[in-house]
Amino acid sequence: MDNMTANSDPMMEIFLEECGDLVTQYETYLHMAGEKKEYDLTLINEIFRITHTLKADATMMLFECVAVPTRAFERLLYFYRDECSIVNFDEFSDMLTRLIDYVKSEVQSILNGEAADTDGDELKQEFLDYRDKLASGISVEQVENVEKKAKFEIQDEPMRFYIGSATDASPEKKSTKTAKKKTAAPKTKPAQVKDNAAEEIKKDAVGQKSAKSSETAGASELSGIDFETSLRDEQPEDEKQKDRSSSEITWLKDKSSITGDDLEKLYNLVTSLGGVEERMMARFGKEYDRYADVFGEFHEINIALLDWITQASTVPMGHISPKLHKTVSEMNTRLERKCGLVIEGESVLIDRTWMDKISGALVHMLRNSIDHGIESKEKRKILGKPAEGLIKVAYSQTEREFIIELSDDGSGIDVENLRKRALERGVYEAEFAETPEEIMELMFIPGVSTHEKEGIYSGRGVGMDVVKHNIEELGGNISVKSEIGKGTVFTVSIPLKSGTNGEEESLYEDFDSRR
């Protein structure tokens, strides 16, 4: 359900995700260049493409602290692309690394809900100074040429700006206009029951003829949170919009996003409503039927609230399926592979805050499996395997753990080979790894690749260490089993936090079955 993404702006979510992707791509190319100690035009073009996308995204999201240095970096790249083809390896690597680190830290600040502490001007100046240095090495005519071409291209870029809602943390912005009108309705009349909040809620609830769909659930949820506002509401109509943004329930005040803690508080409040309902049922006894319509509404709103909050704090794994399918089809096209993807357990719910890390790790793992695991069509034919390779991603959940299993029917990992390459790379641990399990672990060490030939997408030794890092940040671990010629299975397991995931589900069912 799209409009249920509760705690942050969906555009912002996508932007941050894309930033992460672009940074990973930067790192990949940085590493590729490191192997050869040079940047050829293909690499410069790729880096240009990433920079261009990053600039456009950051500009659109009014994320100037990233847009400013990125724009300057792009201007630098124009020089390399159009005139100055010889790139000083060390100097350029240094600058790219600084940009990467900078973008990473800015994205992290956003994720932590902090304001950017720098405007990026310093880095911008550095890039521009370097550009001037390059310019001084070529003729004035050439410089003009580059500038002219750059100006022309920049002029042609579409202008796009996005502004998230003023109450970013408020679920209100997700509500449809109808929902808004509904909540606004009681405000247009002077509130007659100022000192009785419960009365106000009831009035609102009765006013809503159906709270069946989740959309209207959003509305009922709003009326709940908003009652403070409605009680105080004596401002003229046109002040309303301003007023809304400044008045939320106390603990939501001044927040740029709802945190897990907030959701937990909200969750507790909502579940206690269920308790109140039970007590009312008990107290009214036979009378209950007489007020069935009112109680019915109350119950439905309760359920809708619970449904909403469950949706808000968890998200089904199926959410990232399109992204995974896209990754596979991109890889298929680029590598001229044929590989299918089967995803199982899409309905498994996970904590929303895990999604970014898990999705990043999965994309890495998928790329790795297709690039190195799945053999070429020709080779598969010779081996007597079906022409189309198959990757299976299965999500499951036990009482304690969330598990992802990613298996392919590819070539498997040759442990001796892996060890040999780790030794060549001078990886210290390789000298002590003896059992196949220990050797497999080597692939998670930065710089160690599972494959000799390095593809476009993966295998430059960046990737699996990032995957492991992501998973470990969530308190989980990853293990590999592989059989040469048959395939490889990666298993990721992450312990569940208390208070999220499964619990809400069971409570919800319990809640519903009472009726």
Place this chain on the structure above:
Amino acid sequence: MRILIAEDDFASRKFMLKFLSKYAEVDVTVDGQEAAAAFELALEDGIRYDLVCLDIMMPNMNGIEALTAIRSLEEQFGIDRSSRARVIMTTALNDVNQVDQAFDLGCEGYAVKPIDTDKFLVIMEKMGLDIHGDK
């Protein structure tokens, strides 16, 4: 500067009018159809709008349709990309596909309600609109 607002919700309309009147001469319409008509009239009279703010969910003609109509009118009148009116969608919808669609159809800005007025001014400036000078 001249601004056209299309907004069916009374409160939002009044809010936008009050906010933008500080910077420009503002005309207000209540749906997409009226907005497109007003826009065409302005083109004919040679007093073009610099900025158009379109709500998306409106009766008769919605904001997306109005945006399409406005862009095609400009084409008919031979106005090129660089000098055409800036369009900002002002809506409670922030579905990613909706945002993409609007940008693809040629709006310059997309602002989710309730409008963050500070940022709104920032993007107006970035769009080359004069918010400091005389109306």
